[in-house]
Amino acid sequence: MSFTTESEKQQFYIDKCREIIRSREAALGRKLTACVVTFGCQMNFKDSEKLMGILSEIGYEETEDEHADLVLYNTCTVRENANLKIYGRLGYLSKIKEKNPEMIIGLCGCMMQEPQVVEKLNKSYRFVDIIFGTHNVFLLAELLYERLISGHKVEDIWEGTTEIVEDLPSVRKYSFKSGVNIMYGCNNFCSYCIVPYVRGRERSRNPKDIIEEIRELVNNGVVEVMLLGQNVNSYGKTLEPQVSFAELLKKIEEIDGLQRIRFMTSHPKDLSDELIEVIAQSKKICKQMHLPLQSGSSRLLKVMNRHYTKEQYLLLVEKLRKAIPDIGITTDIIVGFPGETEEDFLETLDVVKKVRYDSAFTFIYSKRSGTPAAKMDHQVPEEIVKDRFDRLLSAINQISKEKTALLEGTTQEVLIEEVNKKIDGYVSGRLSNNSVVHLKGSKDDIGKIVNVYLKEAKGFYYMGEMVEER
Numbered sequence: 310m311s312f313t314t315e316s317e318k319q320q321f322y323i324d325k326c327r328e329i330i331r332s333r334e335a336a337l338g339r340k341l342t343a344c345v346v347t348f349g350c351q352m353n354f355k356d357s358e359k360l361m362g363i364l365s366e367i368g369y370e371e372t373e374d375e376h377a378d379l380v381l382y383n384t385c386t387v388r389e390n391a392n393l394k395i396y397g398r399l400g401y402l403s404k405i406k407e408k409n410p411e412m413i414i415g416l417c418g419c420m421m422q423e424p425q426v427v428e429k430l431n432k433s434y435r436f437v438d439i440i441f442g443t444h445n446v447f448l449l450a451e452l453l454y455e456r457l458i459s460g461h462k463v464e465d466i467w468e469g470t471t472e473i474v475e476d477l478p479s480v481r482k483y484s485f486k487s488g489v490n491i492m493y494g495c496n497n498f499c500s501y502c503i504v505p506y507v508r509g510r511e512r513s514r515n516p517k518d519i520i521e522e523i524r525e526l527v528n529n530g531v532v533e534v535m536l537l538g539q540n541v542n543s544y545g546k547t548l549e550p551q552v553s554f555a556e557l558l559k560k561i562e563e564i565d566g567l568q569r570i571r572f573m574t575s576h577p578k579d580l581s582d583e584l585i586e587v588i589a590q591s592k593k594i595c596k597q598m599h600l601p602l603q604s605g606s607s608r609l610l611k612v613m614n615r616h617y618t619k620e621q622y623l624l625l626v627e628k629l630r631k632a633i634p635d636i637g638i639t640t641d642i643i644v645g646f647p648g649e650t651e652e653d654f655l656e657t658l659d660v661v662k663k664v665r666y667d668s669a670f671t672f673i674y675s676k677r678s679g680t681p682a683a684k685m686d687h688q689v690p691e692e693i694v695k696d697r698f699d700r701l702l703s704a705i706n707q708i709s710k711e712k713t714a715l716l717e718g719t720t721q722e723v724l725i726e727e728v729n730k731k732i733d734g735y736v737s738g739r740l741s742n743n744s745v746v747h748l749k750g751s752k753d754d755i756g757k758i759v760n761v762y763l764k765e766a767k768g769f770y771y772m773g774e775m776v777e778e779r
């Protein structure tokens with residue numbers, strides 16, 4: 310068989326799998342079901358939509374119930390807890406498989422890129438049928454076909470890739486918003502982080518492919534896109550000719566029918582004045598910036614290999630706020646990095662108090678083997694880390710509440726995202742700055758952008774009233 314493109318080859322395997330699945334369905338007298346469970350970040354969620362897209366084309370019916378004919382875990386390994394969670398859930402899956410020996414269990418994603426994980430799975434979790442990694446998500450149909458035909462376990466992990474495969478099927482969790490990959494991998498090697506090892510080197514997608522994908526999404530009802538990359542600010546550096554992230558944004562802005570543009574994640578070291586200018590001028594780019602700080606101590610930032618100081622970070626925030634006064638700023642912070650002293654921690658608290666983040670994700674440092682930080686001395690004792698973590702969280706929560714209260718009594722544009730599961734007759738949506746608001750409405754409002762009066766700030770969210778449709 311010869312194919313001109315990878316997607317053509319994969320389509321061939323999708324068709325082959327579909328024949329097998331159809332005959333199984335006929336024998337069983339029912340549809341076969343597939344459940345994809347995602348752990349970790351937005352990148353993984355996006356990959357899962359591609360994985361489910363392939364499985365749907367093969368003929369599997371999507372389910373959220375893990376008592377399915379095929380269960381695929383898309384794993385995360387950024388912190389050790391994520392790994393432990395997978396091993397625990399696998400124990401539970403094996404019990405389900407005992408009752409349904411035909412069941413296929415697959416594992417993919419970041420954790421599979423670690424050789425010691427795969428070794429452990431092969432030794433102690435032999436009921437797993439398919440294992441693949443982050444670089445060959447597009448191969449699912451081919452790997453599944455091999456498993457269906459041979460009855461044997463299939464394992465295919467690539468160490469890296471330069472390939473970007475376009476034009477594969479994908480399903481979308483939401484009809485009106487979608488993540489869009491603009492780049493893959495990371496070249497930054499922050500000393501605590503395993504991502505560059507499991508996601509490989511930075512690769513940017515062609516602007517033409519990105520624009521085409523967004524146009525197609527908009528034709529299908531999407532009004533908001535989230536541009537995804539580990540470090541979107543370095544988008545395009547590997548392209549020939551080079552294209553900056555700011556230039557890409559300007560092109561995306563021109564797409565008719567698209568109403569909101571978000572992106573993540575921005576690395577402070579690469580955030581250009583050009584980008585700030587583009588955001589300030591834009592009607593579509595949401596006034597929100599996720600700007601991971603990690604630590605407020607210049608000393609630790611150096612050891613973390615972050616390439617900015619506390620002062621540079623604060624200046625950047627000042628510049629952002631000057632150009633875009635209503636911008637919502639969020640962050641990631643790690644507590645308990647090796648060698649973190651009370652003074653270092655106080656520097657972090659100081660940045661939190663100066664920046665006044667709208668919200669922040671806080672993480673306890675987790676040792677990832679293979680990263681430079683794992684070999685560093687002076688791991689911080691657990692009780693000290695816990696104490697710092699609690700102090701940090703209470704400062705962040707207090708500030709978040711105060712910041713939320715500032716918009717109480719104003720009217721803001723809100724994209725209605727879902728029916729509220731807790732309050733009957735209510736829906737929930739997001740402001741441009743990403744804050745959540747609950748208001749009266751029905752499922753017919755989902756996907757609409759409406760003006761909402763923020764009647765009451767309730768800690769981290771609002772209760773609002775629809776003023777009128779825009």
Ligand code: 5AD
Binds near residue numbers: 603
């Ligand atoms: N320990 C704790 N947090 C980590 N992160 C990345 N690696 C680690 C680690 N080893 C956090 C960073 C990053 C976020 C996605 O996860 O804050 O921004």
Ligand code: SF4
Binds near residue numbers: 495498502505
């Ligand atoms: Fe990890 Fe740093 Fe890359 Fe973010 S920028 S994925 S923290 S190495």
